[in-house]
Amino acid sequence: MLRSLAVRSVAGMVAVQAAVVATLVATDAIKRRQRAKRSGFPRPGTFEHTVADTGTTVYTYGEDLYRDMLAAIRGAQHQVLLETFIWKDDEVGRSFLEAVNAAAARGVQVHVMYDGFGNLVVPRSFYRFHPDVHVYRFPVLRPNLLLSPLQATGLTHRKLLVVDQEVGFVGGYNVGSLYATQWRDTHVRLTGPAAFELGHSFASVWNHPSARRPKLPHVNPGAWDSRVRAINNIPASLVYPIRSVYLDAIHRATDHIYLTTAYFIPDQQILSALIEASRRGVDVRVILPENSNHVLADWLSRGFYSTLLAEGITVLLYRNAMIHAKTATIDGQWSIVGTANIDRLSLGFNYETNLEIHDRDFAADMEAVFAADSENCRELTAGQWDERSPAAWFAETVLVPLRPFL
Structure with missing residues (x-):
């Protein structure tokens, strides 16, 4: 009886998740037509x-x-x-x-x-x-x-x-x-x-x-x-160093962390590292797409917003275009640019290459890019996020078990 109940519970959860995903995809398909008319975005330059x-x-x-x-x-x-x-x-x-x-x-x-x-x-x-x-x-x-x-x-x-x-x-x-x-x-x-x-x-x-x-x-x-230095994730060799490089840099931060990623679905260690940095006084700012090209990734990412905002981390939502950059710059001296997002697919599954650069002039360039992108963002506040609909909260909660797969 217990086994049958467990099977039914799992099946029920999967059915609910499938229904939520189908609803989100259908709704996004309608909204995507409206987003196709977006007015564009500022160009930070070269x-x-x-x-x-x-x-x-x-x-x-x-x-x-x-x-x-x-x-x-x-x-x-x-x-x-x-x-x-x-x-x-x-x-x-x-x-x-x-x-x-x-x-x-x-x-x-x-x-x-x-x-x-x-x-x-x-x-x-x-x-x-x-x-x-x-x-x-x-x-x-x-x-x-x-x-x-x-x-x-x-x-x-x-x-x-x-x-x-x-x-x-x-x-x-x-x-x-x-x-x-x-x-x-x-x-x-x-x-x-x-x-x-x-x-x-x-x-x-x-x-x-x-x-x-x-x-x-x-x-x-x-x-x-x-x-x-190029950092390479190579699944055929079971080598995934990009995640460790990010963690090491975040742990070393003393002043600021400016992070831009297309898909933000961090594992617990990366999330904890960002929270710990914020708690010790580091200015942590994250630029994410307000609406990306993958609606499921968006909703999984939104499940982290409450935690980030409660810990004083600035969440900046990029408007009027898809921001697909995968960059970070820390303390005006360390930067990374590459192909890996802050999600499990990039950090523990795919072939990826990120370029790690230790240089103040390069970091200044990356900070200038971040500042220009920030001007095109909507800063999310805890008050605004708390006012989201019960349906949105429900969808975020139901999708939590899918995080390890993305």
Whole structure:
């Protein structure tokens, strides 16, 4: 009887969750048509500095980034390494496809990785590569899933471009026209010795021992300098250091933490670290989308708002566009930009790459970007949040058990 009651309780909870999710998705589909008419967003600009003999460029607008990425591919002389989660069949997507094919046609060594699950809606016929392009499409299901499920899972959520081991790009921008003008995101370009970091990031997945494909040659770094460092989550090796890097930096904070993420579903340790920082007097501010492209992620994120606000953490909701950036800057000296969100998928499941930079000038750039984005945000207050409808509170509560899966 007890077992039957337990089964019925679980089944009932799952049914309620399914009903809530279906309602949220349907409601969001209606609202999304209205959001399509959003008026746009301010552009923080492009910022350039030099860190450890490497030039850094921070991009905050897709058109600017794509222009320079395509110029780098078109100017490649020896090698192009390109990896992306989403590669859309549209004007921007075709421009990148044509650029890598043209590079291969003129004798440049081209290696491409993209995710199968992330591009399920894109016709396979779109990906018509030159015969000399080395391509790996991350499969939706891998053959060794039953033998080693943890190592055989994980999407490639990375967005990398490395050209001639001299120029490297990493950040939140996927490849597509939507992202060129309608999404607020952040990407970084490295020009110089530290581009090795991103080339090594690409090779660490391409050359993984489990992969059956010709290996990329190892490239020695020009110099050892820890001020610029790529941090890589590699599920095939059961390695997920990005989370630890975030935790270490948050624990060290003494003045301020400015965090921007598209999807905020932290585990208990990250949430506790942010709360502890706020309690010891650190100014903790978090920019999140007011409405993202994933309604379920939004509602799971909202389940944390009461806790954040009660602990004096500033919650800033970005308006009029989807903010997809994955960045943080702490105490005016440490910053991180990359592909990983503050959620379990990014920090414990996907292939991800974040660039960690210790430099005051770069941190000043990131603070300027955060300040510009903050101007386009609505600051949420505890009073406002307490006035939400009982239905909203109910939905947040019902969805709590789904947090570990996102």
